[in-house]
Amino acid sequence: MSGILGGEGEHRLLMGNEAIARGALEAGVGLAIGYPGTPSSEVIQTLSRVADQISMRVEWAVNEKVAVDIATGYAYAGLRALATMKNAGLNVASDTLMSVAYSDVKGGLVIYVADDPGAHAGMEEQDNRWFTRLSLLPMIDVSDPQEGKDAVVMAFELSEEYEVPMLVRSTTRVAHMTSIVELGPVRELRRTPGFERDIRRYTRASPKWCMEQHERLNEKLKLLSGRVDGLPVNRLHIPEDGAERGVVASGISWSYLRELLDRHGLWDRVAALKIGTVNPLPRGLIERLMEGVGELLILEELEPYLELHLRAVASELDLRPIIHGKMDGWLPRVGEYTPELVERALGRLLGLELERSNREVEEARAEALKQAPRRPLPLCPGCPHRGTYTAMRMALRELGYKDGEFIVTGDIGCTILGMHPPFNLCWTEVSMGASIGLGIGLRYAGIDKPIIAAIGDSTLFHAGLPPALNSAWHRSRIVIAVLDNRVTAMTGHQPSPTSGYTATGGEAKVIEADEVLRALGVEHIWVADPYNLEEAKEAFKEALRCDGPSAVVLKRVCALVARRMGLTEQPYRVDPERCTGCQLCLRTLACPAMTLSPEGKAEIDGEACTGCGLCAQICPVGAIGRSEP
Amino acid sequence: MIREHNILIASVGGQGGITLSRIIARAAMKMGYRVIVGETLGMAQRGGPVQSHVRIGSQVYGPLIPEGRCHILIALEPVEALRAARYLSPESTILLNETVLPPITAILGEVPYPTLREVVEALNRIGCGVYHLNAEKLALEAGSKRCLNVVMLGAYMAYMEAERLNIITMEAAEEAVRESVPSRYLEANLRALKLGYEALMKSMSSSAY
Structure with a gap:
């Protein structure tokens, strides 16, 4: 389709x-x-x-x-x-x-x-x-x-x-x-x-x-x-009778500008240059624009790239149009432009009041927004990382480390979601593979706490192998936790070297992270199933006791992929008779498939539950079990 | 000839808000309109807030609805309607699904979660008309909770008909649904479309706002 x-x-x-x-x-x-x-x-x-x-x-x-x-x-x-x-x-x-x-x-x-x-x-x-x-x-x-x-x-x-x-x-x-x-x-x-x-x-x-x-x-x-100059991505509009003022726009700003010029009927009042080639710049069009106007507004997101170059052209031509943009503070260098931001700047350039503002409405809007609670980014129901981070926390606790007495460096991808409550792990997110090098650097600096580098499988293969090799070479005492969910998950489940298939669905060689790490010289490696909290916890405890580099590879396919492939298991359910309403499951796991009943008992949405079973392992009274098929 | 008709779809990731935006856009295209869809989802594709901007008309170029210029807000979750407040004005109408998806913080009582009534009142204070319906119940009736988005499409169709805003015909909407949903859910979705339409028609004839 x-x-x-x-x-x-x-x-x-x-x-x-x-x-x-x-x-x-x-x-x-x-x-x-x-x-x-x-x-x-x-x-x-x-x-x-x-x-x-x-x-x-x-x-x-x-x-x-x-x-x-x-x-x-x-x-x-x-x-x-x-x-x-x-x-x-x-x-x-x-x-x-x-x-x-x-x-x-x-x-x-x-x-x-x-x-x-x-x-x-x-x-x-x-x-x-x-x-x-x-x-x-x-x-x-x-x-x-x-x-x-x-x-x-x-x-x-x-x-x-x-x-x-x-x-x-x-x-x-x-x-x-x-x-x-x-x-x-x-x-x-x-x-x-x-x-x-x-x-x-x-x-x-x-x-x-x-x-x-x-x-x-x-x-x-x-x-x-x-x-x-002649390419269709560059376009210069000069009104028939010329214009005192002009606007230069590129990227999405051009769409916003076009819409505003249409809506307010302003095409005959301003010259407009759309720049599509940022290198080389359409020099001839820029010169023609500058020769006609006395004041220019430049619309471009992020850095004043066009602005600097246009100022340089103006100075070369010995023209002195007043140029508005980021360098005179009209527009921000941070964040994306919005239609409102562009409208305000355009209004300011033309001395027109283009926006309709209504104080009462604005206050009511602000009030409404204030009532909307934030939605913290949860891990998906059945996410294997939930098991990994829960087991990691359990292991650290059982070894006697309190919060602040250990460091977890995080990496790019779904892995970083471990920074959110209730896990509150992952202290850093720098660049692909950086969790490992950062961990080594912290160790070299003399920090003696346990250091765990949390990294996904795709991220490990992308740029995590050289630092892992470095850790093995120099016997750096860190634990590499590979959150191996068999895909590049965050970006939409593209295959990774662990998947066994190519972009187009063809068969591919499966590369196992533990085998690669072993070949790189990381000697102490444990493989665990993150759906098995006891097994994963014990693996972390062993790894944390090692004197050199170690790794725990937590293998379990991403729950969203499992669902698509029909690999999910029978959902769990809570026995309301046995549930004491202690909320331990919800507070430990923050699973979106779980909620509280009006009576304060845990409840599981059978449609959302993928049957990972972590809640059943957490429940202290055995109130959670698999539902009948 | 429509110059600018802005529909905002506010949802929680996984509710089908993005699919709904595509269905409406396809239907509008079938009717011969220019259409643009913009999305604000950030990293929050799963369980986070998602806003889809569907813009129809000869004068739209940008992918975002400018502040206060939303004509119809279709909210698949009440709190997500509040989150979309900046796009609303007294000229906006809101079609709201009543069923809630509170975040874990609200479930555990760490943050307050507004009631449906509080949501409607807050929206009324902006000056918006609000129609609400239990789309989840209707979706289940149609065959699956997954059809919730298409129930809301049905509601939108009813609203347009009542307001004589004949942008999309029922035939175009049905055809767009056919092209956008997996075939095993097609029958349920067509039922959902009808149920949403009827529910809003009924509630509009019995009460306003």
Whole structure:
């Protein structure tokens, strides 16, 4: 039922990331590869679901760098490759990308990166437009799904024309917005792969070659620079009678601006420049805008990237328009823009009162919001991490450690949900795999408490293996707890090396975390079932007693995956006669399948319960048992 | 010709709020409208608050409903209606499912949880009209709790008909449901659509607000 398989000219309702996936089909991409990360995951996910109907290899790689390495090899062979990742993913991939920028890619190579203003996915608000300054690579910043699809097709054309990797960037709002997209023709490239030895291009080993490559990259950019004014992602609107004031917008801000100019009928009062190529910038359009207006408002989320560059252009041209944006405090550098924020700034620029405000209504709204209690993020019913964290707490308690007398470093993914009550574990969340290195560093600093690094299986394979190796090499005394739920869960259950299947459902080798850790030199390893609290607790106790690096691998498939595969067990139920209403189950486990009856007895929602049985193990009076089938 | 019709769907992760937004968007597209859906879910896909913005009309470009410009709020959980307050104005109408999903903190009595009456009063103070129904009961009657979202779609269809806001026809809504739900739940969902429609029709004819 995927919307991305329609024919040319059809209109489909597509999410931004689905539109990017469609763009890959229309560009004749032969390989789409990435690592899951919100808000980028749906590109590969969408393609993987239709993989049997298209001629494209679709794959999840172990991390973003590996994805870009593979995509680069594919492009070196003259074919087209797309690599996808979230904002921080580009950091991981950057080692390769910085270098590949200097090579001439023969086939098109496009990197799609989705940034996250507003930190919806709980990572830094990294503004990857700056990566273009670091790497010199060209980038298209898209503002809606249609443009996203078209930009991918265009990026591949440009990538091949200029033999340079291209970046396509979106943000959460664009990646996750759904709108009607007009489809173009699907292309299938029938190229013969080939790769010739040319070490002057494909290695950087000689300073001379390296600098020649650097020079060539700059030349390519200069050539491309002459083209971008005419690309449809850049658009300049100047009212017939000219305008004193102008607005520059990119990304989602452009959508907000368009809507406001429509709603308030302001198109004839302001000049508007939409910038889609953040590198190279549409220099000619910027100059034309600046020559006409005396005052400019710049709408861009996060850092004042365009603002700084526009100020530089103004100074070069010896024009002095008043420029409003972040640097004069009109707009914030933190968080995402909203329609209201843009409306206020636009009103301020034009000296108009655009917003309707009603004090009474606003107060009533604030009052209503205040009455809504926060919803702490729970672990799902049946989540194996609930067993892991409960057992971890039990082990620490039985060994005599109170809160504050041990440290648990956390990692990216569902693992971090252990920071919430009632577990209150996971003190840190830094970057993929960092739980282990941080633990080692804390130990080196002289902290003598037990240190547990909690890390998921996908995160371990992504970037946790080098620090685990380091811990084994130097005999660092930490416990690595691998919360092995057999998938990359947080981002939507993409396969990980533990899953046994590929992105497209094909069979894959199962890689076991305990075997890999053992091979890396971690000698003391226990494997436990997190649904078995006694077993998991004992494993933690043993591991905590070790003098060198140790690991506990807690294996149990993610409960949401189990449910989808029909692997859930008979739900549990509470015997209200025996339940004393002590609430120990609820307070220890915070399971969303449990609630209290009006009489104050524990109750289990049989539809939500997956039959993990932790509550039955916690109940001190044996009031919880499996329900009759 | 509609310039701007904004529907906000406020739900708790797992209730089917996102599916409901897709169903309405598909139906609107079938009717020939421009439509945009925006989502605010953060990490909270499972058990956290989810807000889906469905925007229909020739003048919408952004994925978010601007503050105070929501025409219809479909709340699958009462407290989630409160959480969506910033989008409401005296011109907004709220269709509310009565059944609650209190967070663990509220179950354990650590934080107060407003009653249905308190929720309705708070929304009335903003100036909104509120219609509420027990969508969970109707969904169970239709065949599964999972159809709760489509019960609310039925309620929305009834509201539009009563207000002569003929944006989506029943045929388009049914077709969109057909395309959006797994086939084994289709019959139950079609029943849910009808039950939600009838329930709101009945409650609108007997009482207002």
